[in-house]
Amino acid sequence: MGLERLVRPTVHGQISVAGKRHYETPLIIIKLLLITAVYCLCIVRAEAEALIQPEQLNRRLAQGDPVLVLDVRPRVSYLLGHIPKAHNVWRPAYQANEGDFPVSGMRASQTKMEKLLSHLGATPDTEIVLYDDYQSADAARLWWLLKLYGHNNITLLNGGLKAWSTLGFKQAIMPPESPKTTKYRFTGTPHPEYLAGLTDVKETLQDDKAIVLDVRSFEEFTGRKRKSGSHRAGRIPGSSWLAFDRTVNESGFLNPEKLQDIFSEKGITSDKSIIVYCQSGVRSAQTLFVLTQLLGYENVRNYDGSWIEWSWNRDLPLLKGKPETE
Template sequence: MDDDFPGAPAATSPLLGPTELAEVLADVTVLDVRYRMGGPPGRDEHAAGHLPGAAYVDLDADLAAPPGDGGRHPLPDEDAFEAAMRRVGVRGDRPVVVYDDWEGRAAARAWWLLRHHGHRDVRLLDGGLAAWRAEGRPVEPGEVRPEPGDFRVSATKAMPVVGPEDVRSVDVLVDARAPERYTGETEPVDPVAGHIPGAVNVPTTDNLDERGRFLPPARLREVYARVGADTAGSVAAYCGSGVTAAHDVVAMAAAGIDAALYPGSWSGWVSDPTRPVATGR
């Protein structure tokens, strides 16, 4: 990752704290990616109060294609994603910071897509809106209509993906969902309960401390060392629909572990009834 990001705590870190962001706020593009699974879009929350200058990004409309065989949140069409990022002011030569109010679970999707499509300088605001407010930082109401950006989707993809045909050949396949969904004890969203055979469970909550901030890199490496991801030849992450799995990818990136994303995730996997399903630990 580019080491010229203003105020970056480390050249390889995908994270930026609120203090560091405040120091460079005028020099970065900030995107508000507020979203909650099963809840209304975050546009109203954005209008009520957001980081100064932050444009709203609609996860369902801007960061995903319509639901289908590829799952509930397939990757967006490249042209549509490029247009959406230009509309919210993303430029290829200007750093981007993404945030939400869901401990980074939605913002991670924006981070991943921008990195995947070639933007070199992207950070996730560690702790999101809550951390920003906890420091007494200002928020402002109203809609933000930035000057259109010039971001271009790159033909060369920076972040690896795996599909249903090869996901089970990954050395360590990480399931980012809550433990009870992984084991199949409950499934509130998708039609089939359980997990992909061979997957290991590292729920997104394991990436965070009691404040909702990401654990330090050394602690994150310990979290993923428990499932062998720190020494594996290949690692990939999935969740229910490919959104919160990016949170685990962010955490592993902070820990120095490269991981692919299975965009279809569980919702895409179970769209084909011939694919095997496991339950329990």
Template sequence: MNFMFKKKLLIVTLLILSLVVSVVGCTQQPAQEAPKAEENAETKVGDLGYAHPESLISAQELKEIMNDENVVILGVEVRDYIPGSVKIKEEDFNYTADGLKNARPTKEQWEKVLSNVGIDNDDTIVLYDAKNMLLSARVWWILKYYNHDDVKILNGGIKAWENAGYETASSPAKKEATTYEIKGENPDILATVETVKTSFDNENIATLDTRSDKEWRKGRVPGAVHIEWTNALREDGTFKSADELKALYEEKGITADKEIITYCLGGWRAAHSMFALTELLGYENVKNYDGSWEDYEKSGEPIEK
């Protein structure tokens, strides 16, 4: 009898231990699951030391405001979409004018584009693309040229959104058309060939060539400094910190006390570098040469090699 009791007690004990192990295993299982999107989202841009952090937005920060009725998320030539975002194509912001293939849109053209995608004058516009913010920067510059002040760029573009674990949509949203009205232009951020000519032998004006090494070697504006636009980016396609950017530009003499003229082939990469200088480092006197090398090469002005 004593033997049978001990045997039953052993069986009950083993069953209890088996149940405990099973319960422990269940409680540990969630820790093995993938982290939530919010935990994967990148560092908020305010932590990177930028002069105007409001001009750049992280995926996590965008997630928090994306449903605000005054926020319009604008995908620039993308195939994967942030839910609720509208889209513009290259043909909407890239025109041929005066023989140049990469001219900014006219006032009337740009009003039509913004109206068609449902943007109002007082909206916050958040730009994103799939090309390391290159297209977003170009559209940012056009918006600033036509005095739309409340513009942000998604740091890292659609890739950052996806890396944060957030869902994408297969098609853009459609908003009711508006009547966008441009109320003036901002020539202070525009450079022309005449502006560039003032930089010759002027130590207070620095011309920044943002093109590739190959383009630079073929010919450049006399006295220009070369910093390819991609040098402002980290490997994941987001902008470097303010300290890293400051070191990058100041090492080549691109300092805040000078007037800076950025150029590339058609004003796109130049706009990207201008964004880094003005919005992230706080430079106050930067102009984008909209015609850039395409215009300068035809101007008859001297070319340095």
């Protein structure tokens, strides 16, 4: 029997082998399942690399592992109780110096960040763990800055101080001893693709395949509330809305499946270019962390100036009120 009689094509994509019919369709389904499985594994791996659980951190600190833990909260909150061995870092330490930008709250320069890390005794190889008590927003802002300039060995404590306290782990009142000063320099791969400026936002608003995402409260988005520091109330015309704190619960970040459902429901999918903004680039940094580190989105930027900068420019338009689509 010749080969042409063993294997011969038939209609509808079927293949007949020695009198038996096999279908290509199951092979396609298997391939799709394999691709999905690989994608899910990548998400799980990315989540594990981006987050550290309270139990893990507690164990590593007990073992004396060389981890630099940073408490990203106001000094008063820090002194009322913090994770043992954690050093306190608050916004002025990683914000731009007065006069560097026309508006407040912008990112610190690379030089200022190097001085901060030197003061903390860090080296380019130091593993840094960040936490706060603000749904990881302040921690994510510092994470974003470190990533921007090229320190990539960073994790966020999942659930922050609240999750740590819920599990009954110890807290300290006294700060640890000041570390030995180093001469820190950023040597890792920088991530300028995480930064968006005013011009980027204007261009994105003209792109049908792009999204400008407002992650403030609904009251801020509709203009019913104006936070201190902003110059006008309202939102960027054409922006979508999704509050940043929908990504977390009391235990920490939601699982990737739930997160994906939340963003997909709003049309925020990985095939689109996304710029996130809030009041001053803090809450939006948390959303960028979620999209890039927990969901694997590749084209997400944080608008550093956010609503403070947009509202400061009086020639820029704004909208108020409830969107027609709501």
